[in-house]
Amino acid sequence: MSRILILGAGRVGSSVAEQLxxxxxxxxxxxxxxxxxKPLADRLDLRTIVGEAGSPLTLREAGAADCDLMLAVTPSDEVNMVACKIAHELFNVPTRLGRIRQSDYLQQPQLFSEANFAIDHVITPAQIVTDYLVSLIETPEALQVLDFGAGRALMVAVRIQTGAPMDGxxxxxxxxxxxxxxxxxxxIYRKNQRIRPNGDSVLHVGDEVFIVAAQRYIRKVIREFSAGEKPIRRVTIAGGGNVGFRLAHAIQGDYQVKLVECDRRRAQWLAEALPATLVLHxxxxxxDLLETEQIERCDLFLALTSDDExxxxxxxxxKQMGAGKTIAIINRSSYVDLLQGGRIDVALSPAQATIGSLLxxxxxxxxVAVHSLRRGAAEAIELIIHGTQDTSRVIGRRIxxxxxxxxxxxxxxxxxxxxIMAHHDTVLESNDHLILFIDNKTHIREVEKLFSVKLGFF
Structure with a gap:
């Protein structure tokens, strides 16, 4: 797959374009x-087309007839749906992904079938970000929590804290x-430089460490790398937009949740839609508002508005007023790098959280899965190997x-x-799911070739 057509040059579309x-x-x-x-054309080697994404003329000019995959991520669900239908009917685009945000569309999956709007894969960034935030709330010591094998294995990123059992x-x-x-x-990342770990590698306070373990062991493993986080009970969410609403809805049964929303009408709607959440206008x-609501008693503060500042x-x-841990959605990638790990514990880029499901x-x-790590600099993937010793470069071989x-x-x-943790003498078998950590993404194509089936298999 080499020709990709992206409809919509917003944050998600531009981030995916840069990555590809x-x-x-x-x-x-x-x-x-x-x-x-214009800024994309100025700094990236790609083709740009000014036009309406739902127009057959625009799609023809953009080369839809020759593309292998189309990604429709405009701000309009309706435009994305129509564009996927046109791409299928007029241009026979093999794979079509569409961003859909409205819940009433999502509750009618038959709309996306080939006979209707012909969307092969529906992408809902707000839900992806919400699921990501839920995993961070459930694992408060982690900077990232990545799911593999339908939850059988997890990869977590943790920062070594003073007093952690593994410090030194x-x-x-x-x-x-x-x-x-x-x-x-x-x-291991130390001062933003990767250290490829071995048994002799010594860990120090401030190191960012990526660890893989079976889901049932992950709590025990994390305890060795942290100084014992206070459990999260009280959560305050700033911003009642798509993500803020979805998150409050997901966690209000397990935590004491307050949600702060600046728009009065939206706050009234949220109060009715979230009966177990205290909604504040x-x-x-x-x-003064934070002081009145005793922010110093809050275990986790999440800033989820659409405004970075x-x-x-x-x-x-x-944080200054005493909140325990802080997580902020930051759309500008340069801000994420600047703020992560400082006074803001986790700075999250929605585009980076979403990009894996597209890749x-x-x-x-x-x-099966792609996860973007370290603000897009690295990647973790889950892939399935197929074939036999004759048709695969890896099956039947020791690592x-x-x-x-x-x-x-x-x-x-x-x-x-x-x-199974990978050891030097582990032999790979057909249908194994492999979890790979890729620090140097220029080698992605080599990875794809190494683990693919030789043509003779077909």
Whole structure:
């Protein structure tokens, strides 16, 4: 798959375009606003088309007849649906992904069938971000929580804290502490430089560590890397938009939730839609409001408005006034790098959280999941290997016999219900799900080729 057509040059569309251009895909991006296209054309090797995404003439000019995949991520659900239908009927585009936000459409999945709007895969960024936030709330020590094998295995990113059991210890000491609970330390980042771990690698306060373990062991594993986080009970959410509403709805049964919304009519609607959530009308940057609501008793403050500056300021203010942990949605990637791990504990880019679900459909081979790591600099993927020893380059071979590209590590294997940590003498079998950590994304194509089935298989 090499020719990609993207409809919509907003945050998601532009982020995906940048990612795919870096991986040498042939990308065309369409938007009705030339101001959104110009900066992309100036810095990326791609083709831009000014026009309406739902127009057959625009799609023809953009090369829809020759593209392998179309991604419709304009702000309008209706435009995305119509564009996918036109792409299917007039241009026979093989794979069509559409962003759909309205819940009333999502509750009618038959609308997306080939006979109707012909959307192969529906993408709902707000729900993806919500699920991501729920995983962070459930695992408060983690910077990222990634799901593999339908939840059988997890990869977590944690920052070594002062007083953590593993502070100042070598990785070889870890297994003795864990007993029968196996895990794999996949990568260590120290001052933004990757250290490829081995048994002699010593961990220090501030190190960002990526670990893979079976889901049932993950709590025990995380305790070795943290100083003991206070459990989260009280949650305050700033912003009652799509993400804020979905998150409050998802967690209000398990936590004490307050939601702050500046728009009065929206606040009234939220109060009716969220009976177990205390909805407050006001600005989350208002110090008096935060003081009145005893923000110092809040275990987790999440700034989820559509305004980066408001999210930054409200998070900093909440932290200064005594809130436990802070998470802020930040749309500008340069802000994310600047703020992550400082006074704001987790700075989350919605586009980066969403991009993995899109890339899984672009990658060659049987890719189950793609997760963007470290603000897009690295990636974790889950893929399934097929074939026999004759038709596969890896099946029937020990891991030590497989020459992985530079910057790529095979972290774990999911075989049926079993999660197997990858060791040098582990032999790979057909239908294994492999969890790979890829630090150097220029080698993505090499990874795809290595784990694909030879043509003779077909």
């Amino acid at each position: 251009v870096q991986e040498k895909y042939d990308v065309t991006i369409v938007d009705s606003n030339p101001a959104l296209l 210890k070598a990785i070889s000491d870890l297994q003795q502490a864990l007993g029968s609970a196996e895990c794999r330390v996949v990568s 006001g600005e989350a940057t208002n110090e 408001d999210n930054i300021m409200s998070s900093l203010l909440a 899984a459909h672009v990658r060659r081979g049987d890719i 030590e016999e497989i020459k992985l590209p530079s910057g790529v590590d095979l972290a774990a294997i999911i075989r049926g219900d079993a999660v």
